[in-house]
Amino acid sequence: MSDPTGENNVLHELKVVVGLALAMAEVSQAQHTGDLPITEWLLDPAESERERVGLRGILAAITELESSPSFQPPGAGSGRPLPTHAPSFTRR
Template sequence: MSAAPSGDGDFLYELEVEVEAEVTLAEASRPEEVAGMPVTEWLFDPTDAEREEIGLRGLLDAVEALEDDSRPGEHGA
């Protein structure tokens, strides 16, 4: 996680924190373990959980890229 920026970057920083929290929750669901259980015991579809985690990681990468682009003087570093 990057350091907290000031000004307009606050929104991106807060979004990054929220998405990281969601990724942590998605990881904690351990869909690979649920997939080994009988379908009647599933509380969620493990495939949907994996898709959600992949989407969240993509969103996190996008937020981090936007943060990098919004920092003046750090391009190409």
């Protein structure tokens, strides 16, 4: 894994956040599907599983980007500032 300083700092921070979200999702699922009847479940186990699969996929993508020697965060080295707002995709 690359050093989490410099260009990969953004990826490292994102990996930590996604890892925490995954841990919370796993703990939450374990707590809510105990011996309760289905009518009292706060979370749908299928939805929780989809969330965990998605988070694992994001973690895998981050790990792949971190190991890529050609990765540069958006705007790095281009001399251009990063956009401060998301583009609008509304029709006029």
